[in-house]
Amino acid sequence: RRPRAHPQSRGFPPLSIPPSLPVGEHLSPPPPRPLLPVLFPSSARSLLLYKHIAFLSPFRVATKPRKERDGQDILAALPPPSPLVDLAMAATVAVDNLNPKVLKCEYAVRGEIVIHAQRLQQQLQTQPGSLPFDEILYCNIGNPQSLGQQPVTFFREVLALCDHPDLLKKEEIKTLFSADSISRAKQILALIPGRATGAYSHSQGIKGLRDAIASGIASRDGFPANADDIFLTDGASPGVHLMMQLLIRNEKDGILVPIPQYPLYSASIALHGGSLVPYYLNESTGWGLEISDVKKQLEDARSRGIDVRALVVINPGNPTGQVLAEENQYDIVKFCKNEGLVLLADEVYQENIYADNKKFHSFKKIVRSLGYGEEDLPLVSYQSVSKGYYGECGKRGGYMEITGFSAPVREQIYKIASVNLCSNITGQILASLVMNPPKASDESYASYKAEKDGILASLARRAKVRHGSISHTPKCIVENMLKFVTAAFLITGIGGCIQ
Numbered sequence: 343r344r345p346r347a348h349p350q351s352r353g354f355p356p357l358s359i360p361p362s363l364p365v366g367e368h369l370s371p372p373p374p375r376p377l378l379p380v381l382f383p384s385s386a387r388s389l390l391l392y393k394h395i396a397f398l399s400p401f402r403v404a405t406k407p408r409k410e411r412d413g414q415d416i417l418a419a420l421p422p423p424s425p426l427v428d429l430a431m432a433a434t435v436a437v438d439n440l441n442p443k444v445l446k447c448e449y450a451v452r453g454e455i456v457i458h459a460q461r462l463q464q465q466l467q468t469q470p471g472s473l474p475f476d477e478i479l480y481c482n483i484g485n486p487q488s489l490g491q492q493p494v495t496f497f498r499e500v501l502a503l504c505d506h507p508d509l510l511k512k513e514e515i516k517t518l519f520s521a522d523s524i525s526r527a528k529q530i531l532a533l534i535p536g537r538a539t540g541a542y543s544h545s546q547g548i549k550g551l552r553d554a555i556a557s558g559i560a561s562r563d564g565f566p567a568n569a570d571d572i573f574l575t576d577g578a579s580p581g582v583h584l585m586m587q588l589l590i591r592n593e594k595d596g597i598l599v600p601i602p603q604y605p606l607y608s609a610s611i612a613l614h615g616g617s618l619v620p621y622y623l624n625e626s627t628g629w630g631l632e633i634s635d636v637k638k639q640l641e642d643a644r645s646r647g648i649d650v651r652a653l654v655v656i657n658p659g660n661p662t663g664q665v666l667a668e669e670n671q672y673d674i675v676k677f678c679k680n681e682g683l684v685l686l687a688d689e690v691y692q693e694n695i696y697a698d699n700k701k702f703h704s705f706k707k708i709v710r711s712l713g714y715g716e717e718d719l720p721l722v723s724y725q726s727v728s729k730g731y732y733g734e735c736g737k738r739g740g741y742m743e744i745t746g747f748s749a750p751v752r753e754q755i756y757k758i759a760s761v762n763l764c765s766n767i768t769g770q771i772l773a774s775l776v777m778n779p780p781k782a783s784d785e786s787y788a789s790y791k792a793e794k795d796g797i798l799a800s801l802a803r804r805a806k807v808r809h810g811s812i813s814h815t816p817k818c819i820v821e822n823m824l825k826f827v828t829a830a831f832l833i834t835g836i837g838g839c840i841q
């Protein structure tokens with residue numbers, strides 16, 4: 343028999359186990375499974391099935407030993423659903439009646455290789471010693487804290503105090519937290535309506551935090567930034583989806599994407615039903631972006647009836663690691679203006695530059711340096727708390743800064759953002775902190791700087807080692823690896839930009 347899919351892979355949310363249930367004891371047997379689901383029409387049926395399984399499962403799980411209850415494998419330990427439930431589901435939802443855009447979408451970062459690794463991990467847990475290794479390190483995505491990178495103390499102190507503000511009333515915190523963490527937490531709490539990190543915020547994010555981010559952008563770029571242009575997001579990814587949702591009407595809408603790319607872009611374009619228009623980075627010029635190639639691809643797409651809406655630039659690049667030269671960025675901006683393209687600037691690796699002669703320039707700064715204003719070019723710039731030296735991927739924080747869009751279009755962007763209510767507040771606070779880290783006069787500055795420099799030096803060292811080994815790997819092997827895209831993270835996932 344085909345192994346049954348994991349409940350979460352079938353769309354069920356993880357189950358929460360009531361803490362009060364006794365461990366290892368047999369509870370009263372589960373009530374009989376209702377037959378109603380199979381009798382009901384399809385839409386009502388899935389809802390009932392969902393409730394049925396979510397309601398019954400905790401009882402079953404509680405009969406398992408603590409090891410299984412506490413571990414991640416709790417869902418794998420569930421008995422398979424009855425054939426009755428399966429049949430009902432098969433009639434309602436099958437792969438061939440799913441949204442074809444979902445089927446078309448591929449996301450290798452979490453694809454076959456990762457799924458195989460998870461299988462092996464499960465095997466290691468159930469049959470220790472059955473494989474010639476006893477640990478799996480996941481390098482398929484840049485996720486540094488899962489590989490031992492420590493979070494920056496200042497960020498975590500501020501988050502802890504914001505999340506548990508009663509601590510601020512206690513004398514002892516002065517010996518446990520730095521003075522500037524304490525004062526920053528107080529400032530941040532004063533910006534949050536109700537001082538509540540557990541409350542929804544404005545759909546764009548807390549205004550005071552957006553003000554702080556705007557001032558961080560202004561001091562980075564030397565040009566003003568406006569809090570109304572900032573949309574706080576759960577990492578950069580949802581911001582990318584939002585723009586694809588906004589721009590793509592059908593498969594005749596195209597988005598120019600660099601190849602090699604970070605697969606978020608191909609996945610998101612497929613999900614929203616558009617066409618990916620590739621342009622090719624040139625390895626012989628350090629993975630440079632050549633306007634002539636982009637223009638050729640644009641014209642080719644137009645000749646096929648594709649309405650090309652936007653150009654994605656990942657700078658510094660992933661997986662290629664290039665840092666664009668300022669002159670090149672000027673050309674890209676002029677090109678977008680002349681061709682009427684939205685510029686989607688993925689700048690999540692802005693802190694990960696390990697070549698002494700390279701410097702990050704934001705596209706916002708380049709656009710303003712050219713004297714372009716709001717009416718000249720629609721630009722969306724992405725930043726994330728996942729990358730840089732912060733590496734706070736699991737906190738899901740980031741923002742997009744949108745400039746050059748008309749008021750009615752901005753209203754639509756706001757409307758889409760508001761459908762998700764708001765991004766998570768921890769991520770919002772972190773985004774404000776990474777854009778406003780401690781200053782030289784602050785008590786925590788010395789330790790903050792030591793931690794930051796240590797992390798960046800370690801990432802640079804590992805990126806160079808990895809770059810060296812990949813450069814000496816026969817081209818055919820690298821090409822084969824790159825087919826799986828995940829291998830690209832061997833370069834940036836553990837390091838960043840060395841080109």
Ligand SMILES: Cc1ncc(COP(=O)(O)O)c(C=O)c1O
Pocket residue numbers: 483484576577578579580604606656659660688690725726727728735739740
């Ligand atoms: C180039 C690039 N953009 C965006 C992301 C998405 O990151 P997040 O959604 O965690 O901010 C990643 C993640 O690796 C990335 O490499």
